[in-house]
Amino acid sequence: MKEDQKFSWTMPTQNTNSGVFQALFTVDHVTPNQRWRFICYGYYQNSSHLWSVPSNHLELLVSGTLQKPILWAEPSSVINIGKPITIWCKGTTKTQVYFVHKVGSPAPWKGQTFHRPDIKAMFSITSVERHHAGQYHCYCYNSVGWSEHSDTLELVVTGVYLSKVFLSAKKSPVVKSGEYKILQCSSQEKYYSFILMEEEQKFSSTMPSQKTNTGLFQALFRVGPVNPNQRWRFTCYGYYQNSSCLWSVPSNNLELLVSGLSKKPSLLTQQGSVLAPGEDLTLQCCSDMSYDRFALSKEGRSDLPQMSAHFTQVEGSHANFTLGSVKFSTGGRYRCYGSYISSSELSAPSDPLDILITGQFLVTPNLSVHPGTTVSSGENVTLVCQSSIPMDSFFLFKKGASHSYMHQLSKYQDSQYEAEFPMSAEISALGGIYTCFGSNNSFPYLLSHSSVPVEIIVSGEMIL
Structure with a gap:
């Protein structure tokens, strides 16, 4: 009937x-x-x-010829399971009836009839569930007839699958203005695809999941070119092949920070760059600019701790980053940045500071000096660091020196792994106490035990 x-x-x-x-x-x-x-x-x-x-x-619901209505969701079309959502359909001033239809459903989902024409209708869901996910259209009817159907609204329900996903930036979350960055979304769960979502939903991208050599499943996303005029905050999700509107719990939030052209700060440590496990480590980022905040980055990590700046009596600022008791995982390459509260842009990065941790390898190399430990001014001298246990490279340090270490790849010779460090007594302040360490390429910031110290005396130098 x-x-x-x-x-x-x-x-x-x-x-x-x-x-x-x-x-x-x-x-x-x-x-x-x-x-x-x-x-x-x-x-x-x-x-x-x-x-x-x-x-x-x-x-x-008849798709007619009148102007199509507008369909949208608040607070967002991507909504966590159990949360409320409102779907709006906006037609013309003469609209009498509104319908919302879920694609694939044999009947209209909801309808509203107005005694007097209204420009829009509201359809509320107090608690979103799995079955609400899908594609929606809305239709309008007035005395003239039916409108075209609206553009498709895809309602995505997140938090349906509880296997976690993780979002990280390759090497560091800091990127130079105008450049691109690779983001990695990964999980132990075999999701069919991963989707990367920009926080304000102005950007989204989907990539198929691929299994890595470590057993994780991941997708890589290239974003950019970035600029300091907006914030670059992302979250990612996983979903299965036949349920593209049902997503996992969200990953951690990740924000890319844009490194600009303002003056770079300096990164220092009073404890030195070579430490043993258990020692306390504090890094200080300082600048003659009056930055409001400083941020510390470690190569290979996606987090970026930030600290409020302390202002000196003269023009300048600094912040101390207390890393606490050193572990093997503390080793790495660090940089710091300055920023102002009024801008989302970071300064240029500081010069890198390598923190090296000793004792990772149960190796004690031998350090020798040729032709001897007492040399005349202008004489050439070579320090040789050796190990009978395979080492990929060796590091040479001078006690109390303000400059960085020397680094050489090892060579296998006479049943020994060794590296030579040629020097000249003409070099200012050659005399002093030297030690060397071995390292392997797989753990470039972790060192062996120290060699026995060797002291070089340059005859004719004034010893203070």
């Missing part, structure tokens, strides 16, 4: 394989200039004037 009773049709019932009794009706020549609302009844053979209770109402 058509609602206005301009149409009715009777069909005999048939038994289906599922045990349900049904009849199929063909409604053709549907036009957009009227509403198509139906209801059906059942009756028995000998009582054709005694009908059952009515069925639910069903309205066909």
Whole structure:
């Protein structure tokens, strides 16, 4: 029965394989200039004037020729499971009826009829569940007829799958203005794809999951070119092949920080760059600029600790980053940046500071001096660091020197792994106490035990 009773049709019932009794009706020549609302009844053979209770109402939504409405969701079309959401459909000032339809559903999801025309309608969900995920359209009807359907709104429900995903930036979350950055979304779960979402949803990208040699599943995303005029904050999710609108719990938030052209600060440590496990370490970032904050980065890590600046009596600022008791994981290459509260841009990076941790390898190399430890001014001298246990490279340090260490790749010679450090007594302040360490390429910031110290005396030098 058509609602206005301009149409009715009777069909005999048939038994289906599922045990349900049904009849199929063909409604053709549907036009957009009227509403198509139906209801059906059942009756028995000998009582054709005694009908059952009515069925639910069903309205066909006709995609017409009038201006299409606008469909959107608040607070967002990507919503965590259990949270409330409001879907809005905006038509013309003469709209009398609004319908929202979920693609694939046999009936309209919700409808609203107004006694007086209204420009928009609100459809609320108090607690989003899995079955709400999917694609939606909305339709409008007024006295002239049906509108076109709106553009598609894809409603995504997050937090459905509890296997965690992790988001990190290759090497560091700091990037120079105008450059690109590779972000890695990974999980131990075999998700079909990962999706990277910019915080304000102005950017999203989907990539298939790939298994790595470590057993993790990941996808790599290239973002940029970045600029300091906006914030670059991201989250990623995983989902399975047949449920692209049902996503995992979100990853950690990751923000890219743009390194600019303002003057670079200096990164210092009073404890020296070579430490043993258990020693305390504090790094100081300082500048003659009056920066409000300083940030410390470690190569290979995606976090970027920040500290408020302390201002000196003269022009300048600094911040102390207390790393606490040193562990092997403390070793690495560090940089720091300055920034102002009024800008999201960082300064240029400081020069790198390498923190090296001793005692990782149970090796004690031998340090020798040729031709001897006492040399005359202008004489050439070579320090040789050796180990019978394989070492990829060797580091040479001078006690109390303000300059950095010397580094040489090892060579295998006479059943020894060794590196030579040629020097000249003409070099200012050559005399002093030297030690060397071994290292392997797989752990470039972790060293062996120290060699026995060797003292070089330059004859004719004044010893203070």
